[in-house]
Amino acid sequence: MTDNKQSVRLKVSPEVARLVQNGVPRSEQVQAARGALNLGARDEGDLLFFLAFSQDGELRETAKSTLRTLSASRLITLLEVPDRHPRFLDLIARLRLGEEEVMAVLLDCRNLLPSTLLHMARHGSPRLLSLLAHRQDLLATAPEVLEALQANPRATAVLEGGAEIHGEDPPSEGVREGEAAAEENAEEEGSLSKYQKALEMGVSEKIKMALTGDKEWRGIFIKDANKLVSAAVLKNPRITDGEVLAIAKNKSSSDELIRLITLNREWVKLYEIKKALVEHPRTPLPTALRYMNVLTEKDIKNLAGSRGVSAVIVNNARRMLIAKDQKK
Numbered sequence: 001m002t003d004n005k006q007s008v009r010l011k012v013s014p015e016v017a018r019l020v021q022n023g024v025p026r027s028e029q030v031q032a033a034r035g036a037l038n039l040g041a042r043d044e045g046d047l048l049f050f051l052a053f054s055q056d057g058e059l060r061e062t063a064k065s066t067l068r069t070l071s072a073s074r075l076i077t078l079l080e081v082p083d084r085h086p087r088f089l090d091l092i093a094r095l096r097l098g099e100e101e102v103m104a105v106l107l108d109c110r111n112l113l114p115s116t117l118l119h120m121a122r123h124g125s126p127r128l129l130s131l132l133a134h135r136q137d138l139l140a141t142a143p144e145v146l147e148a149l150q151a152n153p154r155a156t157a158v159l160e161g162g163a164e165i166h167g168e169d170p171p172s173e174g175v176r177e178g179e180a181a182a183e184e185n186a187e188e189e190g191s192l193s194k195y196q197k198a199l200e201m202g203v204s205e206k207i208k209m210a211l212t213g214d215k216e217w218r219g220i221f222i223k224d225a226n227k228l229v230s231a232a233v234l235k236n237p238r239i240t241d242g243e244v245l246a247i248a249k250n251k252s253s254s255d256e257l258i259r260l261i262t263l264n265r266e267w268v269k270l271y272e273i274k275k276a277l278v279e280h281p282r283t284p285l286p287t288a289l290r291y292m293n294v295l296t297e298k299d300i301k302n303l304a305g306s307r308g309v310s311a312v313i314v315n316n317a318r319r320m321l322i323a324k325d326q327k328k
Helices: 002-009 016-019 026-033 039-050 057-069 070-079 086-095 100-106 112-122 126-133 134-142 144-151 153-162 173-200 201-213 215-221 225-233 243-247 254-262 269-281 285-291 297-302 311-327
Strands: none
Touching: 016 144, 016 297, 039 057, 039 070, 057 086, 057 134, 057 243, 057 269, 070 086, 070 100, 086 100, 086 112, 100 126, 112 126, 112 144, 126 134, 126 153, 126 297, 134 144, 134 254, 153 285, 173 215, 201 225, 215 225, 225 254, 225 311, 243 254, 243 269, 254 269, 269 285, 269 297, 285 311, 297 311
16 A cells, blocks of 8 residues: 555535635635535535645644534544545544544545554554454555554554454454443543542643643643633643634633733634634734634624624624625
C-alpha cells in the first residue's frame, strides 16, 4: 500500500464546482463552510473537503471546525458515500480520532492511506487499536501499520498472544463487552488520578502542566480558580480550536480567558468563535460590536431578539437589520 492514492482526482457536481470558484458571494461560501447549505451527503462532504484545504484561512478553519463538531451520525452519513477522497478520510481520522463509532466506519472506507492507518495505530484508543488489529485485509497490505501497533505500548493487551495478528477467532461478544468496561474503568481511574494530583499541586506546578499537558489536564486547569493557571491553558500549543470555542461559549469563562482569545488572530478568524465572543457577557463591547459586522443575517436576527446578551448588542443588531432593509 502506498501513498500515491493522494493523487486521486475528485469529480464534483456542478453546484460544488460553482461554490468553490472565485466570485461566489463570500456569505454563501461561509455558509457552505459551516455546513449550513441544504446539500446531499456527497456534495456536502466534497464541499467541506475542498474548503478544509482552501487557501482562504477563514474558510479553511471554519470548514475544519464544522467537521470537528458535526454530529457523529451526520459525519458517518458523509463517510458512507462511496470512494471518498483519501485526503478527506485522513482529515477525519485526525480530527475525530477519539470517536470510535466514527473510526469504525472509517476503517471500512476505500482509499485509506497508509499514513492514515499509521496515525490510528500510533495514537488511537485501545478499542480502536483492537478494531485495527482485527483488520487482516488492511494489515496484510500495510506491514508498517502492524509494526506501529507492535511498537505502541497501549496496544500490548490487544496484541498479547498474537490472536489478532495470526487470525485466531476474535473474542466473543461477552469478552468484548468486558474489555470495553475495563477500558472505561481505567479511563475513569486515570481521570480521577489526575484530578487528585491537581489538588496536591502548587501554583507553579499547575501552570507548568497547564502549559504542556494533554486535553485531560487542560480540562482540569481551565476551571482553576487561579487566573494564572487557567490562562496558561490557552497558551498550551496543543490546545485545539474546538476547546477554544467551548471556552468562548462558556458564559462563566473569566475576563482574562476572553481577552486572551480575542488577542489570538488565528482563533478570531473562525466564524463560530467570533459569534461566541459577540454573545459572551465578558467580551469588551467595542470588540463584540466589531465582530457583529461579519455575522450572517440569521445570526443578527437571533441577537436582535435575544435576552441572553446586553441591550447594546440587541440594539445594534436591530439597527443593522433596519439598515439592511433600507438598502434593499
